[in-house]
């Protein structure tokens with residue numbers, strides 16, 4: 318039997334505005350995918366990828382690149398531990414344009430029947446980079462009014478744009494509550510429109526875009542018609558979506574939320590996510 322490997326993996330980006338719930342969602346999604354792959358080991362595999370960190374210790378000169386094997390799994394384990402203790406993940410602190418990056422690879426088995434049986438794995442790499450809010454502003458928002466745009470922020474913004482250009486798919490995480498009930502909806506709208514315009518102009522033509530309405534636990538079971546809400550409240554963004562291969566997803570990463578004694582909102586004692594794998598299933602078709 319011949320084993321055929323396709324080595325050109327498809328690349329997917331996990332993007333979201335600051336505080337949109339990226340860390341929580343990404344960790345839970347990775348954790349669930351890993352469990353699924355363990356169950357279906359003939360059809361699917363999951364592995365964390367090492368993180369490459371540039372050594373900026375000498376006067377900002379990019380010297381050696383360090384390969385850190387466990388950064389992604391440590392990051393996700395830490396987040397899962399916090400969530401299972403009814404705590405939120407630590408606020409992500411931006412380190413460097415290449416350092417704050419966590420990735421995993423999914424493999425999907427394929428069979429090919431012609432002149433005998435050939436089997437192999439289609440590979441998909443899902444990448445989560447933590448970009449600062451300022452980098453989003455510089456890349457897609459209003460950079461005027463910002464105190465100072467440092468080189469580091471410029472680098473981050475450029476890194477984000479470059480990755481979008483070569484991606485096969487984007488997971489765009491939106492905080493539904495901020496999006497529909499927040500005080501900064503016009504800023505949100507502007508960033509989203511600019512991002513969609515950039516995707517339309519610069520990204521691969523067949524790029525897939527999963528628009529994820531996140532944190533739906535906050536809506537307390539009230540069903541929302543996202544299509545009509547977006548059309549009404551974010552008409553410009555909606556117009557751009559029309560020419561893209563996109564789909565809307567409503568996800569409840571925690572299933573529900575609870576209020577603690579101090580009146581704060583925390584994760585529930587038992588986390589039962591809803592729809593959490595829908596976007597990735599659509600993206601890589603498994």
Ligand SMILES: Nc1nc2c(ncn2[C@@H]2O[C@H](COP(=O)(O)OP(=O)(O)OP(=O)(O)O)[C@@H](O)[C@H]2O)c(=O)[nH]1
Pocket residue numbers: 333334335336337338339340341342405406407408409410447531532533534535569570571574
């Ligand atoms: N209801 C609900 N709230 C959430 C969920 N995930 C995160 N939150 C809230 O959003 C906050 C930020 O969550 P993170 O997962 O850290 O979001 P992030 O986008 O990684 O944030 P930064 O890295 O700080 O930009 C948390 O402190 C919670 O208050 C979720 O799944 N459901």
Ligand SMILES: [Mg+2]
Pocket residue numbers: 339340341408409447
């Ligand atoms: Mg984060």
